[in-house]
Structures are given as structure tokens and as C-alpha cells.
Amino acid sequence: MTFLRIIRKPARPVVLGLLLVSCLTAGARVPQGGVEDTAGAVIRKLQAEYGPEDSARISRGVGQVASRWRPGDGDFEAFCTRHFIPSGRELDSALAVIERQMEVIRGHQREIDIALDLPVVTRSRPVTELDRLFSTTKPEVDYFQNGLALAIALNFPYYTLAEKERMGAFWSRREWAMVRAGDLFRTRPGEEKGPEPVTLPDELRDYTSLYILSMDHVLSPDMEVMFPEGTRLNCHNGLRDEIKGLYSRQDPLPRQRLISTILIHILNQTIPECMIGPTGYYWEPAANRVFLKKDGRYAETAFTTENDRRYQVLHHRMVSKMRED
Known part of the structure; x- marks a missing residue:
């Protein structure tokens, strides 16, 4: 507080x-x-x-x-x-x-x-x-x-x-x-037991922790890989901290803008589902296109978006907080 x-x-x-x-x-x-x-x-x-x-x-x-x-x-x-x-x-x-x-x-x-x-x-x-x-x-x-x-x-x-x-x-x-x-110490421990929190379904329980993006599979509009091999960022703390960390590195703006575009796709739920977690695909966020790499060349492929799973999780958490209130 x-x-x-x-x-x-x-x-x-x-x-x-x-x-x-x-x-x-x-x-x-x-x-x-x-x-x-x-x-x-x-x-x-x-x-x-x-x-x-x-x-x-x-x-x-x-x-x-x-x-x-x-x-x-x-x-x-x-x-x-x-x-x-x-x-x-x-x-x-x-x-x-x-x-x-x-x-x-x-x-x-x-x-x-x-x-x-x-x-x-x-x-x-x-x-x-x-x-x-x-x-x-x-x-x-x-x-x-x-x-x-x-x-x-x-x-x-x-x-x-x-x-x-x-x-x-x-x-x-x-x-x-x-x-x-x-407000700091309204009651003694154990005096008041609040309502039980709303339990997330198993398929949503690990949503945040599994939401890892392979940044070495993210492409610029010029089809260049912008991040070092092995770069993995959680979509919540990881992307935010990377934007901050880039300020101390050379020429940060293109990568910061790329992360900003990724965040917009996450919020709009237009992010390709195949890019969440370990992946063999490559993604160009500016045009929202997905590719497979074959013989050193990128071949565009179809994909499905995340379909509002993010907001199912947020809804469960909101309901749980409302019950606490």
C-alpha cells in the first residue's frame, strides 16, 4: 500500500x-x-x-x-x-x-x-x-x-x-x-474468513505461467529476427521488463516498437495461438503473418488466434475479487 x-x-x-x-x-x-x-x-x-x-x-x-x-x-x-x-x-x-x-x-x-x-x-x-x-x-x-x-x-x-x-x-x-x-490491520488472523476464491478450471490454471513467447521467432517487417537466439519472455512481466531494459542497449526503438505491436495483438486476442509457448513457427506481428522456415526460406502458413482465453482468466479473477469485496 x-x-x-x-x-x-x-x-x-x-x-x-x-x-x-x-x-x-x-x-x-x-x-x-x-x-x-x-x-x-x-x-x-x-x-x-x-x-x-x-x-x-x-x-x-x-x-x-x-x-x-x-x-x-x-x-x-x-x-x-x-x-x-x-x-x-x-x-x-x-x-x-x-x-x-x-x-x-x-x-x-x-x-x-x-x-x-x-x-x-x-x-x-x-x-x-x-x-x-x-x-x-x-x-x-x-x-x-x-x-x-x-x-x-x-x-x-x-x-x-x-x-x-x-x-x-x-x-x-x-x-x-x-x-x-x-485499513492495514482490520482484523486479527483467523477472525474473519472470507469467501472461498473462485477456482480456475484446470485448462486455465497455468495460463499466465505458460504464456511464454519465443522472441527469437519474431520477425521485423523486413523479415529479420530481432532478438538473440534463446530469448524467451513471459507475456506479462517479461515483455514489460524487456522494453525497460532495451533503453540501455544500442538502437532500442525498433525492438520496443515490435514488442508494443505484440502487446496490442495480445490485448486484442489476435495473437497466433501457435506462438504461445514452445514453437517452430515464425511470426511477423506488423502484418500478423505466420511462417514456417524451410530450407532457409520462410513459407507463410495459416493460423488460428487465441480466441479470448485471456479474458476468461481475467473474468474468473474479477469474480473472485468481487466475492472478497
């Missing part, structure tokens, strides 16, 4: 009024850690210490922490007293720290995902079922275990989608950044 940069603007009265109303109904789940009676006392204590400016945020934050608290988390009152951050420069600094550190964490998580996907995506060796299992493995960290998620929830409470739609138009850029921080 990329957080919005902080802009120091005082909260408008209308916004604070809305916050005061909404905090009464926020985090309505019953506290799980036996802190029902303590939560009210903690709210009153913090409100007395920090005043009306933080009153609504204290009510909402303490209430949401109480709803996620478990007996093993320790002393509820001591935790809230220690970790509550008053409005002002200290809170702005905390928001900047969250932005920076979550960028580090999620950046490394992305690197792990790419590394686990690499054998399946690049087909650099025969892919095994173990490779597929690693590819779908998502390392998880319990940010509640050391209290980090609870501390963020205390200071940057969560708002439901309905609340965001109702009040979002009144929020400043900074207030939106605070709300987005509250």
Missing part, C-alpha cells in the same frame, strides 16, 4: 463532528480479552489527559483495540496508556514511520513472491508440482503478536466502506492517509 503524503492541515469542525458520531458505533464486536469494563475507564482517562481534540479518536481507537484484544496480549490499560499518540507532530511522525516501514516490509514480501514464482513463470527448468505449491505460498506475519497492529489500530482506527463513502468527501489528504493506515 502506498500511503498519501502528510499535509498538515487542522481538522475541520464538521469532520470532527462526524468522527464523534461515528465512533459510537465503530468496532461494535464484543471485546474478546475480558476488557469490557476496562475499555470505558481507559477512554475516560485518555480523554481527560489529551482533551477534546483527540476525544473521538480515543473513543474509536480504544474501542477497536478492545474488540481485538486477547487475554495473552497483556495489560490492556497499560498498553493503551503507553502507545496512544496525541495529535500534532508526534502523530504526523508516526504516520510517516508506518508508511516507510510498511513499504520496506511489503517490498521484501513482493521480492519473495517473485522468487517463489520464478520457476513457474520463466520455465527455466521443468516445473514440478512442488514448484506450483511454492508459487501459491504466501508467507504471513502476525503483526498482532508483538502489539504493532494493536498500536496502529489504537492511533489510526479503521473505518468501514460505508463510513468512508459517507464522510470521505469532508476529509483532507492527511485525514485520508490516517484512515488508510487504519
